[in-house]
Amino acid sequence: MKERLWEIAKAVHPEVVADRRWLHQHPELSYQEKETSAYIAQQLRKLGFEPQVGIGGYGVKAVLSGKRPGPTIALRADMDALPIQEETGLPFASVNPGVMHACGHDCHVAMLLGAARGLKLMDGDWAGNVVLIFQPAEEQGPGGASLMIKDDVLQNPDVEAIFALHVNAMVPAGRLGFAPGPMKAASDKFEIVIRGRGGHGAHPHLTKDPILAASSVIQALQQVVSRNVMPAEPAVVSVGAIHGGEAPNVIPSEVVLSGTVRTMGEPLRTKIREWMKRVIDGTVAAHGCQADVEFVSGYPAVHNDPEQTEVARRAARRIVPEEEIDVMELGMGAEDFAYYLEKVPGTIGRLGVAPSSGELFPLHSSRLRVDESAFVTGVAFWLALVQEACTAQ
Ligand SMILES: [Zn+2]
Ligand SMILES: [Zn+2]
Secondary structure, eight states: OOOHHHHHHHHHHHHHHHHHHHHHSOOTTTTTHHHHHHHHHHHHHHTOOEEEEEEETTTEEEEOOOOEEEEEEEEEEEBBBOOOOOOOOTTTTOTTTBEEEEEEHHHHHHHHHHHHHHHHHHTOSSSEEEEEEEOOOOOOOOOOHHHHHHHHTHHHHHHHOOEEEEEEEETTTTOEEEOOOOOOOOOEEEEEEOOOOEEEEOOOSSSHHHHHHHHHHHHHHHHHHHHSTTTSSEEEEEEEEOOOOOTTHHHHHHHHEEEEEESSSTTHHHHHHHHHHHHHHHHHHHHHOOEEEEEOOOOOOEOOHHHHHHHHHHHHHHHSSSGGGHHHHHHHOOOOTTHHHHHHHHHHHHHHHOOSSOOOOOOTTTTTTTTTTTTHHHHHHHHHHHHHHOOOO
């Protein structure tokens, strides 16, 4: 059976590469994936699917049933690109200035279309339904996942488990990785407005200096995690922007700081806001200033379901040797796949796509390059997963 899956994955590889290159050349930003969505629907129609379009924006869904009754699983690919000017020099580099598929979502779509092609060749040789979800707007809140869920993408048929793969351009091509349990962080933004009293830089005693207060706040925030959070629990507070002042000899009246907080979800996600607020208020008060603090919630944390992760690992073992399957480390990035996992159990795995030679560039780099041969593994994995998960009960 392993040989058969590889055969199919190899047979559709030229089309997967062609799809990926078209998508790569025509990237679209989050919430603007009009052409991408139309391209996906068109390819699916050519394959004989009747895709549903316009789900949660530019989302596309297609369902394929096996010959025998069984469970319903969903496979998800995200489709949006990033506001980055491409610098790869590839012949199929982006034709849209300032927009680039730098997170590999072009690969995700192409491999899921590849799976659609492969499933057609498998001729219904599984039990149950496979729902293909092509999702817009992963890179920017509120996130296409939440919008597609609101539009009932997980219903009719009712999805019982969901899976995704994200490429990684620093991991050797063709390696698969999975993580049972926590994998990606809840990502929240904060903004702190520190108000003091402005004045002449030569007469600081007549001012309440918000610049000095801001510098103390930045230092103090770095102690919130180290002194409040249990050491074994992952958490990050990063200040990413600081704005205040115009002239070298003027103390301004206001400074604005903003940044990101990463946790693995509740209860810490709420607790850390209280601690930060306390530290900020106390610190600015020591400088005679006041602060307004605002938090904006982003994506929840990704907690992979251990049981479904094991299903994915078993599927991976159907196509590659155990040594090529990693246990993924937890990362503090964010991924809106978390919203699906709040509704149904599932797991998001990783596929290595690093080129075998030349300098490596991570995701979100303007020089990102991927090894397209890894798509064979990606497609074979999707097919193996359908066989592993869709069995008669
Ligand atoms: Zn990304
Ligand atoms: Zn991504």
